[in-house]
Structure formats: C-alpha cells, structure tokens
Amino acid sequence: MIAALCRAVFVAAVVLMVSACSSVNDNQEVNSADEEATVISGGQLPPPVTEGEVSFEQALYRRQSKRSFSDRQLSLEEVGQLLWAAQGLSVDGITGPTRTAPSAGATHPLQIYLIAGNVEGLHSGFYRYDYLSHNLELLTEKDLRAELARAALNQSFIKDAPISVILAADYERTTLVYGERGISYVYMEVGHVTQNILLQGEALGLGAVAVGAFSDEEVKALLSLDEEPLMIIPLGEPLQ
Numbered sequence: 228m229i230a231a232l233c234r235a236v237f238v239a240a241v242v243l244m245v246s247a248c249s250s251v252n253d254n255q256e257v258n259s260a261d262e263e264a265t266v267i268s269g270g271q272l273p274p275p276v277t278e279g280e281v282s283f284e285q286a287l288y289r290r291q292s293k294r295s296f297s298d299r300q301l302s303l304e305e306v307g308q309l310l311w312a313a314q315g316l317s318v319d320g321i322t323g324p325t326r327t328a329p330s331a332g333a334t335h336p337l338q339i340y341l342i343a344g345n346v347e348g349l350h351s352g353f354y355r356y357d358y359l360s361h362n363l364e365l366l367t368e369k370d371l372r373a374e375l376a377r378a379a380l381n382q383s384f385i386k387d388a389p390i391s392v393i394l395a396a397d398y399e400r401t402t403l404v405y406g407e408r409g410i411s412y413v414y415m416e417v418g419h420v421t422q423n424i425l426l427q428g429e430a431l432g433l434g435a436v437a438v439g440a441f442s443d444e445e446v447k448a449l450l451s452l453d454e455e456p457l458m459i460i461p462l463g464e465p466l467q
C-alpha cells in the first residue's frame with residue numbers, strides 16, 4: 228500500500244516536472260521563417276506520454292527491421308517520445324527518479340544524439356538530448372544524413388530516414404566502477420536502449436532498424452564526438 232502510494236507520488240512528480248519544463252521555453256531559440264511556420268533550433272521537447280494505444284505485446288509482435296522510409300516529416304512529439312523512450316526520466320518507486328533503460332550501477336555511460344533531417348518545426352542538424360530537462364541542444368545546424376549514410380558503409384536508407392538516433396558511450400563512467408567488465412556492461416546497455424527505441428517506434432507506427440555496421444572513426448569525426456559511437460537507429464514512416 229505504502230509502496231503503491233510512493234509510486235503514485237513519484238509518477239505525479241515526474242509528470243509535473245516534465246509538464247512544467249514544457250511551458251518554460253527559455254532555452255528555445257526560435258527562428259521564424261515566416262509568421263506561419265516557426266522552426267526551432269533545439270530547446271524544450273513536447274512532454275512524453277506514458278500511456279499509448281498500442282499494447283506492449285503488439286509492439287513486440289509487430290517489430291521487424293524497416294529500411295525503406297516515406298518522405299513524411301516526423302513531428303516534434305514523435306521525436307520527443309522516441310528520445311524519452313531511449314533514456315528519458317522515469318520512476319521505479321524504490322530509488323525514485325531514474326531512466327527508461329537500466330544501467331549497471333547507475334553509471335549511465337550512454338549519451339543520446341539526434342540527426343534530424345526532416346522534422347516538422349525543427350532545423351535540420353545534429354543535436355544532443357538532455358534526459359533530465361527533456362531538451363535538445365543544437366550542436367551542428369546542417370543536414371548530415373547523407374554523410375552519416377556514407378560513414379555507415381553507404382547504407383543509403385540512413386539518408387532517406389527523417390531522423391537517426393545515435394547512441395555513444397563514455398566507457399570510463401562504467402569501467403571506473405567495474406574495470407574491464409564494465410565494457411560488457413556498456414554493450415548490454417546499448418541493447419536495452421536500442422530495443423526501447425525500436426519498440427517505441429513500433430508503437431508510434433514508425434519503422435526503424437538497428438545499424439551497427441559503420442566506421443567508428445568516420446562517424447566520430449563527422450560528429451566531433453568525444454564518446455564512442457555504438458549504434459545508429461534510423462526511423463521514419465515505413466514504406467510497405
């Protein structure tokens with residue numbers, strides 16, 4: 228009973244926190260191309276929903292890799308939901324606020340990045356996701372999809388997908404605690420986060436594929452990453 232009450236209080240706190248953040252747009256750079264279409268260069272994402280219409284079992288059953296995408300733009304809501312699924316703020320009722328994917332010793336070695344090329348209201352570019360504030364920070368304002376596809380052994384569907392989510396690791400965060408064993412833990416964590424994104428994509432009616440075949444050096448250089456890139460996940464409306 229007490230545990231259930233605590234959980235309800237934590238859920239309410241997180242929902243309030245995320246909603247409050249969404250009404251504060253201090254960090255949002257707004258560039259209005261015209262009165263009708265406002266395009267932002269990062270900032271606050273729409274708050275995630277924690278209940279959807281597709282059951283977990285349906286998402287599991289339907290998921291399969293998709294490598295062909297339509298021209299439909301993704302919405303900021305869809306992008307925010309996918310990033311939240313990757314590593315967003317959550318609750319577990321025991322340790323309080325946590326994230327949507329587990330992490331060995333809560334060392335959280337993964338950083339989530341976004342390559343946006345066709346998102347309604349968002350400048351094409353390379354962004355860092357801040358899970359705590361549910362915010363996007365613009366790092367490079369340029370459509371990097373074609374170059375990313377080249378760095379991924381010319382897997383051209385990466386260029387066609389409206390977005391790709393990139394998972395990159397700072398191994399030291401985990402190896403400082405667990406030594407060499409920490410390397411395996413980081414790989415395991417990439418699997419957790421990737422599956423979260425794939426299933427959330429399925430629940431949103433989006434197609435996606437886990438891409439592990441790429442040149443580490445080329446991706447790192449293209450994005451000026453401090454961390455090691457481990458997974459690229461292109462997402463978009465699937466073409467049947």
Ligand SMILES: Cc1cc2nc3c(=O)[nH]c(=O)nc-3n(C[C@H](O)[C@H](O)[C@H](O)COP(=O)(O)O)c2cc1C
Nearest residue numbers: 290291292293294379382436437438439440441458
């Ligand atoms: C670690 C990992 C790396 C992968 N790398 C690629 C890749 O570089 N390119 C690609 O098209 N698919 C890649 N895949 C997707 C697999 O090819 C796909 O999951 C597999 O064929 C099974 O099909 P399904 O996902 O539809 O069940 C990768 C999957 C995993 C788990």
